[in-house]
Amino acid sequence: MPESRELETFLTLxxxxxxxxxxxxLHVSTxxxxxxxxxxxxxxxxPLFTRTSRRVELTPVGRQLRNDLGxxxxxxEAALARAVETGRGVTGTLRVAFGDAAGGQLLAGVADLxxxxxxxxxxxFREARPAEVLPWLRDGEVDVVLAGLPLDGPDxxxxxxxxxxxxxxxxxxxxxxxxRAAVGVADxxxxxxxxxxxxxxxxxxxxxxxxxxxxxxxxxxLTLAGSGEGVVPVxxxxxxxxxxxxxxxxxxxxxxxLEWGLVWLAGAATARLRAFADAAAELVREPA
Numbered sequence: 001m002p003e004s005r006e007l008e009t010f011l012t013l014x015x016x017x018x019x020x021x022x023x024x025x026l027h028v029s030t031x032x033x034x035x036x037x038x039x040x041x042x043x044x045x046x047p048l049f050t051r052t053s054r055r056v057e058l059t060p061v062g063r064q065l066r067n068d069l070g071x072x073x074x075x076x077e078a079a080l081a082r083a084v085e086t087g088r089g090v091t092g093t094l095r096v097a098f099g100d101a102a103g104g105q106l107l108a109g110v111a112d113l114x115x116x117x118x119x120x121x122x123x124x125f126r127e128a129r130p131a132e133v134l135p136w137l138r139d140g141e142v143d144v145v146l147a148g149l150p151l152d153g154p155d156x157x158x159x160x161x162x163x164x165x166x167x168x169x170x171x172x173x174x175x176x177x178x179x180r181a182a183v184g185v186a187d188x189x190x191x192x193x194x195x196x197x198x199x200x201x202x203x204x205x206x207x208x209x210x211x212x213x214x215x216x217x218x219x220x221x222l223t224l225a226g227s228g229e230g231v232v233p234v235x236x237x238x239x240x241x242x243x244x245x246x247x248x249x250x251x252x253x254x255x256x257x258l259e260w261g262l263v264w265l266a267g268a269a270t271a272r273l274r275a276f277a278d279a280a281a282e283l284v285r286e287p288a
Contacts, residue, residue: 013037019033097128101242181251262280
């Protein structure tokens with residue numbers, strides 16, 4: 001049975017078709033590559049490469065072996081990578097994005113819990129504008145984000161709901177809505193609704209004409225609301241973390257609650273990420 005080193009050398013040479021480049025990739029000498037290939041050819045009983053002074057080519061048997069081994073070898077490498085990741089546990093750095101002060105405070109508590117359990121772990125925080133959340137995640141700039149749910153996509157995975165809260169409208173302090181205890185969903189049709197770029201199925205349904213402000217963060221949206229440019233749907237926590245003399249917060253009494261949770265790329269749930277998601281769920285879990 002061929003050794004794993006022989007198979008790795010064969011597949012690398014089959015890709016490079018050059019003994020020198022293969023040796024560089026494997027961090028061995030050219031002579032070692034030649035010896036390993038000759039040993040493998042003796043095991044199999046037929047040549048796998050034709051060699052001349054100018055080029056290296058696969059023989060028909062070599063091409064068949066490359067095609068048969070390639071997918072299996074990739075699966076072995078992936079399995080080994082997963083084993084290494086599991087062996088490292090939760091040590092290392094997890095990059096987490098959030099959108100506002102409340103999210104940052106929640107995630108800081110989660111990170112503290114993870115660090116106390118695994119002193120070798122580290123969490124890096126990044127504050128993201130709504131339009132940056134998905135690009136950062138998909139481009140690999142962060143590992144996980146705290147975002148409003150649902151945040152659907154075939155490439156996304158979502159943890160459990162961490163927070164549920166009532167929906168409010170941020171309006172100018174002098175707006176007619178500011179004098180009311182609550183407004184209804186039907187009232188959204190009477191005003192200019194401003195919103196961020198992240199998907200919100202409820203808003204899509206009940207305020208389809210909402211003006212999307214893709215470059216604006218929360219403070220910019222609240223400033224626009226305070227200046228009378230429009231109203232901004234927000235979660236209940238915004239009243240506590242962003243009180244402003246120019247803005248009033250009015251309950252949307254017949255709106256469903258907002259839900260928040262962690263979102264990451266499907267298939268990218270490392271041990272660190274899973275430990276962070278478990279800690280988040282534990283931190284917000286209500287006492288029995």
